[in-house]
Structures are given as C-alpha cells and as structure tokens.
Amino acid sequence: MAGFILILLCALLFPGIIVxxxxxxxxxxxxxxxxxxxxxxxxxxxGNVYSRTTSFxxxxxPLVYMASIIMAMLLLPLGGRPGIxxxxxxxxxxxxxxxxxxxxxxxxxxDTGSSFEGMGASREALYSMLxxxxxxxxxxxxxxxxxxTSFYDIYQSLYFNSYLTIFTGILAVYVxxxxxxxxxxxxPYDDPKTHLELTMVHEVMVLDNSGFDLGIIQFASALKxxxxxxxxxxxxxxxxxxxxxxxxxxxxxxxxxxxxxGLLESFRARHRxxxxxxxxxxxxxxxxLVFFSILLIITKQF
Amino acid sequence: MIFLLLIICSFxxxxxxRQAKVFYNLLLVAGLAIVSTWxxxxxxLSGTTHTEIFPVSFWGxxxxxxxxxxxxxxxxxxxxxxxxxxxxxxxxxKMYRHKSSFELSIHYFSFFMLQLSMILVxxxxxxxxxxxxWELMAVSSFMLVIFDNEKTNVLRAGINYLIQMxxxxxxxxxxxxxxxxxxxxYDFEALQQYFYHYLSIPMFLLFFIGFxxxxxxxxxxxxxxxxxxxxxxxxxxVMSGVMIKLGIYGIxxxxxxxxxxMLWTGVIVLGVSIISGIGGVAWAIVQHDMxxxxxxxxxxxxxxxxxxxxxxxxxxxxxxxxxxxxxFSGCLLHVLNHSLFKSLLFYGAGAxxxxxxxxxxxxxxxxxxxxxxxxxxxxxxxxAICGLPPFNGFVSEFIIYRGLLGGLDSPAxxxxxxxxxxxxxxxxxxxxxxxxxxxxxxVTFLGTPRKTDIAAVTEIKWYSMIPLFMIAAVIVFIGLFPxxxxxxxNYVVSNVSLNIGVASxxxxxxxxxxxxxxxxAVFIGIVLLMWIxxxxxxxxxxxxxxxxxGCAYAGNIPKGQYTATSYAENFTDIAQPLLNxxxxxxxxxxxxxxxxxxxxxxxxxxxxEKKVYSRSIKFLNRVLSRxxxxxxxxxxxxxxxxxxxxLLLLILTVLNLI
Numbered sequence: 016m017a018g019f020i021l022i023l024l025c026a027l028l029f030p031g032i033i034v035x036x037x038x039x040x041x042x043x044x045x046x047x048x049x050x051x052x053x054x055x056x057x058x059x060x061x062g063n064v065y066s067r068t069t070s071f072x073x074x075x076x077p078l079v080y081m082a083s084i085i086m087a088m089l090l091l092p093l094g095g096r097p098g099i100x101x102x103x104x105x106x107x108x109x110x111x112x113x114x115x116x117x118x119x120x121x122x123x124x125x126d127t128g129s130s131f132e133g134m135g136a137s138r139e140a141l142y143s144m145l146x147x148x149x150x151x152x153x154x155x156x157x158x159x160x161x162x163x164t165s166f167y168d169i170y171q172s173l174y175f176n177s178y179l180t181i182f183t184g185i186l187a188v189y190v191x192x193x194x195x196x197x198x199x200x201x202x203p204y205d206d207p208k209t210h211l212e213l214t215m216v217h218e219v220m221v222l223d224n225s226g227f228d229l230g231i232i233q234f235a236s237a238l239k240x241x242x243x244x245x246x247x248x249x250x251x252x253x254x255x256x257x258x259x260x261x262x263x264x265x266x267x268x269x270x271x272x273x274x275x276x277g278l279l280e281s282f283r284a285r286h287r288x289x290x291x292x293x294x295x296x297x298x299x300x301x302x303x304l305v306f307f308s309i310l311l312i313i314t315k316q317f
Numbered sequence: 318m319i320f321l322l323l324i325i326c327s328f329x330x331x332x333x334x335r336q337a338k339v340f341y342n343l344l345l346v347a348g349l350a351i352v353s354t355w356x357x358x359x360x361x362l363s364g365t366t367h368t369e370i371f372p373v374s375f376w377g378x379x380x381x382x383x384x385x386x387x388x389x390x391x392x393x394x395x396x397x398x399x400x401x402x403x404x405x406x407x408x409x410x411k412m413y414r415h416k417s418s419f420e421l422s423i424h425y426f427s428f429f430m431l432q433l434s435m436i437l438v439x440x441x442x443x444x445x446x447x448x449x450x451w452e453l454m455a456v457s458s459f460m461l462v463i464f465d466n467e468k469t470n471v472l473r474a475g476i477n478y479l480i481q482m483x484x485x486x487x488x489x490x491x492x493x494x495x496x497x498x499x500x501x502x503y504d505f506e507a508l509q510q511y512f513y514h515y516l517s518i519p520m521f522l523l524f525f526i527g528f529x530x531x532x533x534x535x536x537x538x539x540x541x542x543x544x545x546x547x548x549x550x551x552x553x554x555v556m557s558g559v560m561i562k563l564g565i566y567g568i569x570x571x572x573x574x575x576x577x578x579m580l581w582t583g584v585i586v587l588g589v590s591i592i593s594g595i596g597g598v599a600w601a602i603v604q605h606d607m608x609x610x611x612x613x614x615x616x617x618x619x620x621x622x623x624x625x626x627x628x629x630x631x632x633x634x635x636x637x638x639x640x641x642x643x644x645f646s647g648c649l650l651h652v653l654n655h656s657l658f659k660s661l662l663f664y665g666a667g668a669x670x671x672x673x674x675x676x677x678x679x680x681x682x683x684x685x686x687x688x689x690x691x692x693x694x695x696x697x698x699x700x701a702i703c704g705l706p707p708f709n710g711f712v713s714e715f716i717i718y719r720g721l722l723g724g725l726d727s728p729a730x731x732x733x734x735x736x737x738x739x740x741x742x743x744x745x746x747x748x749x750x751x752x753x754x755x756x757x758x759x760v761t762f763l764g765t766p767r768k769t770d771i772a773a774v775t776e777i778k779w780y781s782m783i784p785l786f787m788i789a790a791v792i793v794f795i796g797l798f799p800x801x802x803x804x805x806x807n808y809v810v811s812n813v814s815l816n817i818g819v820a821s822x823x824x825x826x827x828x829x830x831x832x833x834x835x836x837x838a839v840f841i842g843i844v845l846l847m848w849i850x851x852x853x854x855x856x857x858x859x860x861x862x863x864x865x866x867g868c869a870y871a872g873n874i875p876k877g878q879y880t881a882t883s884y885a886e887n888f889t890d891i892a893q894p895l896l897n898x899x900x901x902x903x904x905x906x907x908x909x910x911x912x913x914x915x916x917x918x919x920x921x922x923x924x925x926e927k928k929v930y931s932r933s934i935k936f937l938n939r940v941l942s943r944x945x946x947x948x949x950x951x952x953x954x955x956x957x958x959x960x961x962x963x964l965l966l967l968i969l970t971v972l973n974l975i
Contacts, residue, residue, distance in 0.1 A: 062858035066865040068765055070685045072696075078851060082843040089839065100839060102832035107718045108706060111747075112840060115705040118751055122696075125759030125879070128682070129865045133759075133879020140755050141887045144748030151744045155737065159725040222866050227855050231847075292891055299741070306737060310730065 018093030021262060022245050025269040026237040027052050029244075032270065036277025051237070058230030066223050068128040076123025077228040081235045083116025084242065090166060091245050094261035095254035097167035104164045106154045110147060113198075116235075117143050124220040131212045135219035138288075142204070142216065142295055146197050149298035153190055156183075156306040160313065170249045183308045188247050190302050192275065195243035197295055199236050202280040204291055214288055244272040319352050320433075327429045335418040339407050342425040346403045346432055350396035353436050357389035361805050380446040386809040387573075388439035390649060391559075391566050394656050395439070397791075398558040399432045401784030402551040405664050408781040409551055412671060413464075420464070427460035431555065438563050444493035444503030448486065455482040458560060461552040462544050474543035481530055481540040488527030489567075492520060508574040517578045518585075524571040525586070532564025534623060535593040536925040538616045542600075545612035546676065550667025553608060554660040557615045562652050565622055569648075572630055573813045580634025584735060587627030591742040594620025596895075596925070598749040602756065602885050603896055603921040607666045607676045610757055611659065614702060617746060618655040621714065622648050624739060628720045629810075631735075635727055643720030645810045646803060651713035653802070654795065658701040658710060661788040665695035668781070669761065672774040678881050680768040681761045687774040692762045694785045699754040701792050704747050707837025709795035712802075715833055717743065749888075756884045765875040797838055800831040882919055889921075896921045 031048035038045025065073065089099045090109050098105070121140050124132040158164045161172040174180070197204050200217030212219050221232050248268035252261045286294050323345060333341045384392065406428075413421070434454035441447045459482070463475035493503055499515060500507040511520060530537045541561070545553045568586075575582060597616030604610040625648030632640025668691050669684065670676055685692040701708035721743065724736035776782070795802050867877075889898050901918040947958070969975045 059854060060858075062860060063855065064861040064863050067862050068683070068865050070689075070692075070763065072685065072763060075848075078847040079844055082840060082847050085843050086836070086840045090836075100832070100836050102836070103829060104715060104719050104722070105832075105836075107715055108711075108833065108836055111704065111711055112706050112836075114703075114747070114751060115700065115840075118700065118703065118705060118755060121751075121755040122759050122763060125755070125884075126685075126763040127865045128764030128875070128878050129867060130877050130879050131867075133884060136755065136759070137879065137884045137887050140752045144745070144752050144888075147748045148741045148744045151740060152737065155722060155725060155740055158722050159733070162726060164719065164722050226858070227851055231851075292887075303737070310733065314730070 016099060017096055017258065017262070018091050018245065018265075019088055019099060021093065021265055022088050022091065022238065022241045025244065025266065026234070026241040029240050029269065029273050030233075030237045032273035033277040033280070036274050037281050040278060040281035051233075055230045055233050055237075058225075058233070059227050061226040061230075063226040063228060066127050066129075069126045069223070072119070073123050073126040073223075074228070076119040076126075077224060077232050077235075079119040080116040081231045083112045083119075084235050084238045086112045087242055088238065091242065092167040092170055092249060093245070093265065094249065094252035094256055094258075095171070096258075097165075101165055101167045103168075106158075106164070106166055106169075107151075109166070110150055110154075114143065114147075120220060120232075123224075127223045129223065131215075131219050132222055134213070135216055135222075138216045138291075139200075139220055142197055142291065145292060145295040146194055146298065149190055149302045150194055152299060152302040152306055153187055156302070156309045157187075159306075160309045166249075170252075171254050173250070174253070177312070179308055179312055183305050183312075184250055186301060186305050186308075188250065190298055190305070191243055191247050192272070193298050195240060195272075196276070196279070198243065199239055201276060203283045203286050204295070206285045209285075240272070240276070241269055244269040247272060320349075323349050323352075323429075324433065327426060327433075330425050330429070331419070331422045333422075335421055338418075338421055338425050339403075339410055342428060343403045343407070345429050346399055349429070349432055349436070350400050353392050354396045356384055357392040360384050360386055360389040361808065364808075380441060380443045382437070382440040383442055384440055386805075386812045387566070387569065390805065390809050391439045391562065391652075392436055394562065394653050395432065395435045395559045398656050398660050399435075399555055401660060401664075401788060402555045402558075403428065404784045405554070405667065405781055406549075406551040408778050409549065409667055409671060413549075416464075423460060424464050427457040428552070428555075430457040431461060431560070435560060435563060439566060442505045444496065444505070447505075448489060448493065451489065452486060454560065454563070455479070455486070458552075458556055461556075462548040464549055464552070465547065468547075470543075471547040474540075474547035478540045478544040485527045485530035485537075488523050488530075492523035492527060495520065495523070505570055505574070508571060509576065512574055512576040517575055518581060521571060521575065521578075521582050522585075525568055528564040528567035528571075529589070530564070531561060532568070532623075533561050533593070533616050533619050534564075534589050535596045535616060535620070536929050538593065538597070539923065539926045539930055541616060542604075542609050542612045542923065545615070546606055546608040550608075550663055550670065553611075554663035554667075557612065557663060558656040558660040561615060561619060562622075562656065565619070565626070565648070565652060569626065569645075569813075572626065575630070575633065578634075579630050583627045583630030583632075583634055585627075586623055586630055587735065587739055590620045590623030590627055591739060592620070593617070593623060594746045595742055595749070596620075598746055598753060599892055599895055600921070600923060602749065602753045602888055603898060603919075605677050605679050605881055607669070607678050607757065607761070608663070609676075610678075610753070611662055611666060614662075614750070614753070615655075615659060617750065618651065618659070618702070621717065621743070621746065622651045622655065624743060625649075625651060625713070625717045625720070628717065628724065628739070631724065631732070632720075635729075635732070637723075637727065639723050640720055642807065642810055643716055643723060645813070646806050647713050647716035647720060649806045649809060650716060650803065651710075653806075654701070654709045654713050654792075657788050657792050657795075658698040658708075661694060661698040661785060661792070662702065664781075664785050664788075665691055665698065668777045668785075671777060673769050673771065675769055678757060678760045680766075681771075682764045682766045682875065682878065683762070684766075684771060684774065685762040687771055688776050690776055690782065691785070694789050695762065696758060697789050697792060699758050701796070703750045703754050705751070706833065707793075707796045707840050709792045709799075711837075712795060712799040712830060712833055714743065714747065715830065716803075719829065752885075752888060756881055760879075760881045760884065764878050767875055767878065767880065797834045799834050803830060895924060897924055897927075 028048055030051035035045050035048055087109050090105045092098045121136040124136040157169045161169050163169050205216040207218055209215055224232055248265045251264050327345055330338055330341055434450045437450040438454060441450055459475055459479045462478055463472055465471045496507055496511055497503050500510050533541045545557055594617050597613050597620055601610050601613035625644050629641050629644025632644050701710040704710040704714040721736050721740045725733050889896055898919055898921045905912055
C-alpha cells in the first residue's frame with residue numbers, strides 16, 4: 016500500500032521536476048513544480064470533443080490505458096513490503112497488462128481515421144514490440160539470479176555485493192531508464208515538444224483526445240515514469256531498512272530519475288526516426304549482457 | 318452402437334430436402350458431440366480410461382476405441398468447436414444458394430465425417446486403423462475445402478492441401494511399418510518398446526514430420542495459408558481451430574512414449590516451434606486477406622503450443638517434473654485456448670464476409686458503427702490471441718513463461734541459454750501479435766470505410782450470434798477462473814507423466830495461476846471504476862462532436878487514412894529480408910505533366926514456400942524430365958524393358974545374389 020501511495024505522490028511532482036530541470040538547464044526560470052499537474056486538473060474539468068469518425072473504442076481507450084498503469088502500480092513492492100497484489104510471475108503480468116493498455120491506445124488512435132494518428136499508432140506498436148524483450152531478459156536474469164519470479168521476492172533476495180553485481184546493477188538501471196524513455200516516448204526516441212506531426216510518436220496518437228481523456232492520458236504518462244522509477248528505486252532499498260528510510264530512498268531515486276530525464280532532454284538531440292528501431296533493439300543485447308554476467312556470478316558461486 | 322447408428326443416419330442427408338439439410342447436420346453433429354463428450358467427461362470424473370470394442374476387425378485384430386485423458390481433452394475441444402461451427406453454418410450457407418442440392422449434401426456429409434474422423438483419431442490406437450481414420454479426416458476436409466469449386470484458386474488450394482496431406486501420410490505409414498517390423502505390433506503402445514530398444518530420434522522425426530504437416534509447423538505449413546481462405550468460414554474455423562491440433566495430438570501421443578533422447582527431441586521441437594511462431598506472425602502482419610492473416614496466426618499459435626511441448630520434453634530429459642507439468646499444461650491449455658479465439662475470429666471474419674463480400678481488409682473500415690456486437694466480440698478474440706490479460710490466451714502463455722523461467726534454474730548452462738532464447742522468442746511473438754491485431758482490428762473495424770460501401774451492412778442473425786457469444790464467454794471465463802480449467806489439464810498431464818515414470822503433483826499449476834484470475838478481475842474492476850469516475854466528473858460537461866483534426870484541414874478523406882500496408886510498413890522495413898516484399902509502383906516522371914491514374918501494389922511471398930518448396934520441386938522436375946527419356950510411348954520398348962528385367966532377375970538368381 017505504501018508503495019502505491021508513494022508512486023501516486025511522486026507522479027504529482029515528476030513532470031514538474033522534469034520541466035524545472037529543463038528550464039534551469041536552458042537558463043530560464045520556468046514554471047512552478049506543480050504547473051503540469053495544474054494543467055492536468057484543468058483538462059479534467061473540461062468537456063470533451065469527439066470526432067464523428069470515432070466510436071466507443073476511442074472513449075474507452077484512455078480509461079483502459081489508465082487502468083493498466085494503476086494495475087501495474089498495484090504489483091510493485093516497496094522494499095520489504097510486497098505490492099498489493101503479488102504472486103509468482105507477476106512481472107509477466109506487469110508487462111502484459113501495460114501492453115493491454117497500449118493495445119487500446121493504438122486502436123483508439125486508429126479509430127479517428129486520421130493518417131497522423133495511424134502513423135503514431137504504427138510506431139508505438141513497433142517500438143513497444145521492440146522494447147519488450149529487453150525488459151523480459153532483464154527480469155528473467157534477476158529471476159535466475161534469485162530463484163524467484165515475483166517482484167517482491169526478486170527484490171527481497173537481490174543484493175549487490177561484488178564488483179560484478181554492481182556492474183550488472185548499473186547496466187540494469189541504464190536499461191530501465193531507456194525503457195522508461197521509450198515507454199513514455201521521450202528524448203532521444205521521441206520529442207514531446209516537437210511541432211511536426213510527421214516525426215511524433217506518442218503525441219501524434221493523442222491528437223484528437225481532449226478534456227478529461229487527455230487529462231488522464233497525461234497523468235498516466237506521469238505515473239508510468241514513476242512506475243519505472245520505482246522499479247529502479249527498489250534496487251536500492253533492502254528489506255531490513257525501516258519504512259522511513261525506504262521512503263526517503265524511494266523519493267530520492269524518483270527525484271534523481273526526473274532530473275536525469277530533464278538533463279537528457281536538455282542536452283541530447285533526438286534520434287533520427289529511422290535509427291530508432293536500431294537504438295531500441297540495442298537494449299536487448301545490453302540486457303543479454305546482464306544475463307550473461309549474472310550467469311558468471313552464479314557459476315562462480317557453485 | 319450409437320456411433321454406427323449416427324454413421325448410418327449421416328447418409329440420409331442426401332435424402333433430406335435442401336432447406337432442412339443444415340438443421341439435420343446440426344442434429345447429427347450435436348448427437349455425436351453429446352455422446353462423445355459424455356464419454357470423455359466420464360473419463361475425467363471417474364478417473365479411468367474408457368474402453369469400447371469396435372465391432373470391425375482390421376487384419377484379424379479387433380480395434381479398440383480407447384478414451385484416455387489425453388484424447389478426452391481433445392474430444393471436448395473438437396466437439397465444442399464443431400458444434401459452434403455447425404450453428405454458424407446455418408446462416409453462412411445461405412450465401413450458397415446457387416449450389417445444387419447434391420453438392421450441399423456432400424458438404425454436410427463431409428462435415429459430419431470430419432467430426433467423426435477427428436473424434437476417432439483421438440480414440441484409435443491401432444496403427445492401421447489410425448491411418449484409415451486419419452485418411453478419412455484428410456479426404457473429408459478436402460471435400461469441405463473445395464466446396465466453392467467454381468473458383469480455380471479454391472480447387473488449386475484444395476489439391477495442394479490433399480497432396481501435402483498425403484506426403485504427411487507417407488511419413489506416418491513408413492513410421493508405422495518400421496514400428497511393425499521391429500516390434501511386431503502396430504499399436505502406439507508398441508512405441509514404448511521401440512524407443513526402449515532402438516534409436517529414438519529418427520523414428521520421432523518421422524512421426525513429427527508426418528503429424529507436423531497437419532499441424533502446420535514451419536516449414537511444413539505451406540498448405541495452410543492457401544486452404545484456410547479457400548474454405549467456407551465455418552470449415553476454416555474447424556480446420557484451424559481443431560483439425561490442425563490433431564497433429565499436435567499425434568506428436569504428443571508419440572512423445573509420451575519416448576524413453577531416451579528426450580532432451581534432444583525437446584530442443585528440436587522447441588527450435589521448430591520458435592521458427593513457426595516468429596515466422597507465422599511475421600507473415601501474418603503483411604497479409605491483406607483476413608482469412609489468410611488468420612491462417613498465418615494459426616501457424617504462430619502452433620508455434621506457441623509447440624514451445625510448450627518442447628519445454629515439457631526438455632523437462633522429461635532433465636527429469637524435472639516442474640518443467641513437465643508447466644510445459645505440457647501450457648501446451649494443452651493453449652490448444653484449448655487457440656481453438657476458442659481462433660474460431661471466434663474466423664466467425665467474425667465470416668460475418669464480415671457475409672455482409673461485405675470481401676476479405677481484403679484494405680477495402681474495409683468503420684464497421685464498428687454498423688456491427689458493434691461483432692466488433693466487440695472480435696476485439697475480445699483479438700486481445701485473447703495476443704495473449705493479453707484478462708483473457709484466456711494470457712493464461713497459457715503465462716504458464717509457458719513460468720516454465721521457461723523454471724528452465725533457467727537448471728544447472729546446465731546451455732539449457733539456460735536455450736530457455737533465454739525461447740523466452741525472447743515468445744516475447745517477440747507476443748509483441749508482433751499485438752502489432753498484427755491492432756492493424757487487423759483498426760483497419761477493419763475502425764476509422765471510415767476505405768473502398769467498400771458499408772451502408773447496407775448489418776449484424777448477423779441472432780442465432781448465428783449464439784456461438785460467438787458462447788465462445789467469448791468461455792474466453793472470459795478461462796481468463797478469470799483459470800484454476801478451474803487447469804485442473805482437468807493437470808490431470809491429463811499427471812496421467813501421462815506417470816507413463817514416463819516421473820511422479821508429478823497434479824496440483825502444481827493450480828495455485829500458481831489462481832492469482833492471474835484475481836489480478837485480471839481487479840483489472841476489469843479498475844477499468845469499471847475509471848469509467849464511473851469519468852461519468853461522475855464529466856456529468857455536466859458539454860460533449861462536442863466535430864471532425865477529426867486533419868492538420869488544420871477539416872476534410873475527412875477516407876483514402877487518406879492509414880491502410881494496413883502503411884501501418885505495417887515500419888515493420889516490413891526491418892523484416893524485408895524475411896518477408897521479401899515486392900512493390901509494384903511506377904513513380905511520376907518529370908514528363909508526366911498530366912498524370913493519369915496510378916496504382917500501387919505490394920505483395921509478399923512466403924519465403925519458405927519459395928525457397929524450400931518451389932526450388933526443390935524445380936530440381937525434381939529437371940531430374941525427372943531427364944528420366945522421362947525411357948517413356949517413349951512405344952509398346953515394343955516396354956516389352957523390351959520387361960524382358961530385360963526378367964533376364965536380370967534370372968541372372969541374379971542364378972548367381973545367388975537375390
């Protein structure tokens with residue numbers, strides 16, 4: 016429960032921190048930390064505009080998307096505390112339920128009959144297909160290392176003590192950051208601030224969403240960031256820690272993650288769209304590297 | 318007895334008036350289904366193998382009909398799909414008004430024969446009798462495929478199918494003959510003795526190829542993408558939903574008798590399955606023909622089923638009960654699941670075809686506004702086939718995932734690496750399936766119509782809807798209460814694993830997947846909660862209906878929409894070496910001041926079909942045409958050949974060489 020609330024709270028600040036980091040990096044004062052949330056609140060209070068091409072799929076899609084992320088949040092542990100729902104193999108459910116949300120967003124975009132949104136939908140589908148192996152290989156490596164298959168048990172028995180394990184930990188965090196960037200369609204894979212629809216990925220999919228729907232899509236993106244942030248934070252929280260230490264580490268990790276995202280967006284150019292596929296696919300070999308280094312660790316122990 | 322009675326009754330279909338034939342067929346199918354399901358359920362309830370003596374004797378031995386748990390499971394799956402198909406046929410067959418009464422009779426007769434032969438395939442253990450019913454299955458399904466025989470491509474697909482089935486049968490016949498020579502028995506049970514004494518992999522491969530052609534493992538799949546689009550929808554549903562699974566049944570039947578080399582057979586099966594899985598879905602993405610797309614998805618799903626089987630076999634080799642239970646349970650559950658969502662998808666495609674008379678998804682669009690019920694059912698099936706929670710496809714994939722993760726714990730490093738490869742493949746298959754079905758669903762049902770006029774499209778009749786709703790209900794049920802369905806499947810696996818000599822706890826997988834159902838239910842609950850939340854918050858807010866935003870243009874151009882081809886282009890760019898897509902398009906020249914109408918066409922070809930089959934056939938043709946020199950057509954020459962042959966035999970006998 017604590018994890019769920021923490022993720023929710025961090026998500027309120029997360030987009031604001033990114034925006035603030037970006038504005039500081041470019042020498043501007045920038046809006047307040049809470050400004051993105053205020054925008055979302057305003058959106059939630061607005062009425063909806065629906066295209067006459069759309070059907071109920073379009074209205075349902077944002078809800079399922081949001082629900083899939085809330086479902087994913089329920090599965091995440093916090094240090095020594097399991098998630099609200101926790102079972103063997105829950106990380107498979109985690110990945111697949113997120114895909115369900117994406118499935119609906121994609122067909123929601125196709126529902127508008129707009130060629131822009133079709134374009135975004137196709138890209139989103141492709142990227143999420145390309146990224147999934149990396150996540151699974153990463154989790155499978157840790158499952159092999161610990162002999163468990165649920166988030167809670169994996170994080171419980173995961174410890175980084177030797178150089179090699181620290182190395183794998185760093186690699187894993189790197190891969191997770193990249194996955195989060197792709198899942199949220201941020202730099203270097205997609206530029207949310209771009210003005211040209213032809214090169215957008217996620218933003219072009221939600222061109223026709225408005226009001227409440229757009230509000231929850233944006234809030235869902237913020238949540239998605241903190242969900243991946245909490246995947247990383249759990250690496251640093253050991254089960255023996257008391258709750259408040261865990262909370263502090265959690266919050267710090269999320270803060271650091273948001274700052275890293277902000278800095279990445281400030282100082283990196285986005286990939287050319289054509290190179291995205293290759294860049295995303297590269298993450299799978301990196302996570303295979305994690306797999307093999309864990310294999311080394313295990314065989315050394317025997 | 319009832320079987321015989323039903324067989325005799327089935328001939329009466331020729332005498333029934335044409336309007337009533339379809340109902341008579343339904344009656345027969347239902348009768349057979351009730352009897353055989355009854356017998357099968359009895360096996361599960363009583364826990365004994367049910368044996369019945371078949372009155373006909375083959376070559377002096379009476380053939381027994383045996384229902385053991387494995388066949389009971391398959392019989393239940395067969396009956397459910399065949400029953401829904403024959404209900405769906407009532408309205409669908411109205412499209413064929415131009416057919417003569419005799420043709421219709423043949424169709425229904427073959428349909429019943431297909432059901433009967435499929436059930437018998439599961440019951441017969443005697444090799445020769447098995448081949449007979451196997452052949453009956455091939456011939457009756459061939460008759461069903463060529464029902465629409467005015468079209469040349471239908472006939473060609475049918476004949477292609479028939480020939481390939483017989484190539485498969487050839488492998489099976491030789492396998493049974495070898496079995497008989499070595500052990501003196503034609504029974505499947507003799508395989509145990511055979512595998513105990515002799516090298517198992519060649520024998521297993523014979524069976525694997527023979528059954529694999531039916532199942533549609535790549536590269537043995539080439540009949541599938543032709544036969545499914547050619548057949549009427551309810552026939553495709555039966556063929557894709559259950560008939561190809563009998564190939565799986567056969568392989569399982571043989572695999573459970575393996576005594577040695579299980580590890581290697583497991584690795585072979587796993588490897589072939591990975592190829593089928595990824596290849597099947599990759600080719601599915603580039604199809605424009607809805608039924609062809611579904612046919613390629615069958616290959617993909619056979620791949621997933623085979624991965625489960627390979628996992629189980631590797632478990633047998635490693636003596637790891639955990640892998641055996643998870644692998645084979647995943648395999649069998651996916652057999653059931655695939656039969657459900659694939660038949661539902663085919664009925665959906667059939668409903669669209671009935672009303673629009675096109676299978677090309679590029680022409681469709683916006684159907685959701687005309688046929689919302691079909692659209693929702695098709696959506697459920699699409700989500701299920703992608704293996705997404707909270708539907709049934711996820712359950713079986715989850716079990717296979719768990720098995721693969723369990724395999725990672727095995728001490729041998731190379732097993733770990735294979736498991737990782739399989740894991741990655743399964744993930745890729747899942748991702749590609751999402752890609753494919755967002756395309757198929759989005760282009761068919763959403764947006765605005767592209768070419769076909771859909772103004773007159775209506776829902777299918779309520780009685781055709783019944784099977785669709787039934788299947789959808791089962792899909793959701795398995796998704797939410799997987800522990801109830803896994804119980805009989807666990808029972809099957811633990812029963813056969815007793816044969817193998819590995820004691821395994823039947824209750825293994827049940828607590829494991831109960832949580833999926835709970836999590837799925839929670840997920841649905843959250844969606845509902847979000848919906849209520851939206852209702853409450855936006856209760857008094859205005860809802861405006863406007864045009865789709867078109868980059869400051871308000872005009873909504875149907876032809877400007879993303880098509881299936883353009884949607885898939887991002888993927889086809891990467892997979893070009895595999896898919897080998899040819900584009901037929903002439904760009905504008907600088908001289909084209911007044912451009913005329915241009916056309917753009919893409920086509921992909923099945924790499925396996927071209928590289929493996931066409932090439933080897935060309936080679937065979939070349940060699941054999943050289944041999945044809947001796948076929949002069951001159952009688953004298955043939956007499957000469959006979960004379961030379963006799964002389965040769967004489968000399969050889971004299972020299973004591975033969």
